[in-house]
Amino acid sequence: MTATDRAVELVQVAAEAAADKLAQEVIAYDVSEQLVITDAFVLCSAPNDRQVRAIVDEVEDQLRIKAGAKPLRREGERDGRWVLLDYSEIVVHVQHEEERGVYGLERLWKDCPEIDLPEKSRGAERTPLDEQ
Structure with missing residues (x-):
């Protein structure tokens, strides 16, 4: 089993939106064979809390505008250190x-x-220090 076409479409929109807000090292994994609750993960990062929030807002806006998708859950927004947007797929x-x-x-x-x-x-590549 692989990620659905819809999931891949959402991944592409989310990745582009994150990169537009200068997210670092945007990457996506097809987790459909490992998890039954979702098809794909999109991972990205930012150097500060404010930028994390800006990326989250842009991803949410673009997924709504371009793909008609709304998150089922949005977690971690208060701290701005790790925000999770759950779109089911x-x-x-x-x-x-x-x-x-x-x-x-x-x-x-x-x-x-x-x-x-x-x-x-x-998005921007991470430096070797980030890999430690």
Whole structure:
């Protein structure tokens, strides 16, 4: 089983919206074979809480405008360190770069297939220090 066409469409819109707000290292995984609750994860980060919130707002706006999608849940907004947007077919994780380094979601989901994103959607690359 692989991510549905609708899930891939939502991933593309979310990734582009995140990159438009200068999200760092936008990546998406097809988690449909591992989880029954969603098809894909979109991961990205930002260097400060304010930018995390800006990315979240843009992703939510663009998914509503371009794909007619509304999140079922929005968690973590108060702290602005790790905001999760649950759209059922996809889950978008926008993390402060410190949280991204600590929790390492890429390490948890590295065995899942990566969903191809357009180059402009990948966002800024992380520095080698971020990988530690």
